[in-house]
Amino acid sequence: MNIRKPLSIFLIFSFLLILRGFFSFIFYKNFISHKIFKIEGYVSNQYKKKNYYVLKIKSRNFSFYTINRSNLKNLLNENISIKIFTKNISFKDYLFGFFAPSFDLKLKDVSFLEKYIEFQHKDKKITNLYKALYFGRSIDYDTRQKLSTLGISHLFALSGLHLGVLSGILFLILSPFYKFFQQRFFPFRNRFFDLGIVVFFVEFLYLYFTNFPPSLVRAFIMEIVIFISLVYLEKEPLKILFFTFLASLLIFFEKVFSIGYFLSFIGVYYIFLFIKYFKINFVNTLILSFYMYMMMFVIGHFFFYNFNYYQLLSPIVNILFSVFYPVSIFVHFIGIGDLFDNLIKWYLNLGEKYYYVKIHDFTLTVFLFLSLIAYYRKWAFYGINALALSILLYIIL
Numbered sequence: 001m002n003i004r005k006p007l008s009i010f011l012i013f014s015f016l017l018i019l020r021g022f023f024s025f026i027f028y029k030n031f032i033s034h035k036i037f038k039i040e041g042y043v044s045n046q047y048k049k050k051n052y053y054v055l056k057i058k059s060r061n062f063s064f065y066t067i068n069r070s071n072l073k074n075l076l077n078e079n080i081s082i083k084i085f086t087k088n089i090s091f092k093d094y095l096f097g098f099f100a101p102s103f104d105l106k107l108k109d110v111s112f113l114e115k116y117i118e119f120q121h122k123d124k125k126i127t128n129l130y131k132a133l134y135f136g137r138s139i140d141y142d143t144r145q146k147l148s149t150l151g152i153s154h155l156f157a158l159s160g161l162h163l164g165v166l167s168g169i170l171f172l173i174l175s176p177f178y179k180f181f182q183q184r185f186f187p188f189r190n191r192f193f194d195l196g197i198v199v200f201f202v203e204f205l206y207l208y209f210t211n212f213p214p215s216l217v218r219a220f221i222m223e224i225v226i227f228i229s230l231v232y233l234e235k236e237p238l239k240i241l242f243f244t245f246l247a248s249l250l251i252f253f254e255k256v257f258s259i260g261y262f263l264s265f266i267g268v269y270y271i272f273l274f275i276k277y278f279k280i281n282f283v284n285t286l287i288l289s290f291y292m293y294m295m296m297f298v299i300g301h302f303f304f305y306n307f308n309y310y311q312l313l314s315p316i317v318n319i320l321f322s323v324f325y326p327v328s329i330f331v332h333f334i335g336i337g338d339l340f341d342n343l344i345k346w347y348l349n350l351g352e353k354y355y356y357v358k359i360h361d362f363t364l365t366v367f368l369f370l371s372l373i374a375y376y377r378k379w380a381f382y383g384i385n386a387l388a389l390s391i392l393l394y395i396i397l
Helices: 004-032 091-096 112-119 124-135 141-150 160-185 191-209 214-231 237-256 259-277 282-303 309-333 337-349 361-374 378-396
Strands: 036-049 052-058 063-068 079-085 102-107
Touching: 004 091, 004 237, 036 063, 063 079, 063 102, 112 124, 124 141, 124 309, 124 337, 141 309, 141 337, 160 191, 160 214, 160 309, 191 214, 214 237, 214 259, 237 259, 259 282, 259 361, 259 378, 282 309, 282 361, 282 378, 309 337, 361 378
Parallel strands: none
Antiparallel strands: 036 052, 036 079, 052 063, 079 102
């Protein structure tokens, strides 16, 4: 067996990872060299505790917690500037989140696009839902609980689905212009390759604008890896997943160590499993939604416990969402974004009542072990489906 190639990949990756860590440490040292550091970001969470408010603030480079003893209004998703004390912040905390005392909290104007969304909705909770859908903003606790109960939280967390819609829109808009110039000046060029580069550039700007959400980071990296794989005729899904993780780790580093990234990553793995054993056609695409619900029910309820019987409708909602998402963009574009507000409120109210469902450690371990074997053995693939269905039926009945 020739070990030179994997050894070379390992050595190159190790060198790049060390280099990435080194640069992160330099940024950290520059950060703590300022005893007081001014940060611009937005409030991603806010809750009251005794006689003060706890704020979670996200900037382009990191997120952190602070407290404020003023009588604050609801600042969720508000753009702010704030000054913090950097003393006692370790390198690990800098990477993965920290607490810092703060002062001089000031509100900043929101972007034109966010104002345009706000103008079209009377209900702030609905406004925040659409901001989460388009800009990766946060959702209030009550709405998050309802989305979790209904099993559709992932639809409002920017991911591969949303990036796929953006890619499709860009290709539809740019293709006619490219064809016009291609036929006259460069007929030898590959339209899909050239437009792919342009789309990746626009998508990166979108990631930057939304502060690099973990699930969107994974989707973006995977798009690039698949694109390169197609160029070099590499179609092995596990290799694609593996190199996606490595690339994500090198480029975005600490953002891959999150529950959101793990769930989105393993969700793609289960899609690859399905494609391995079933051809993609219209009927199987519909089946895929129900299959993914069963797989992610087991994984998801290890971390999030809310459940009611309306959650069983989520596979159908997933299918409908692929139509709703581009339509919602269009109706906001023409200024009637509140068209679905009453429908959304009605559906969210179905998630008010819930009870807890917890998947035990042993069950999850067995399920993940069989899931790994399922890539190589078909019986294990049917096994995880049978196990997931059994768990679901046990909880329902």
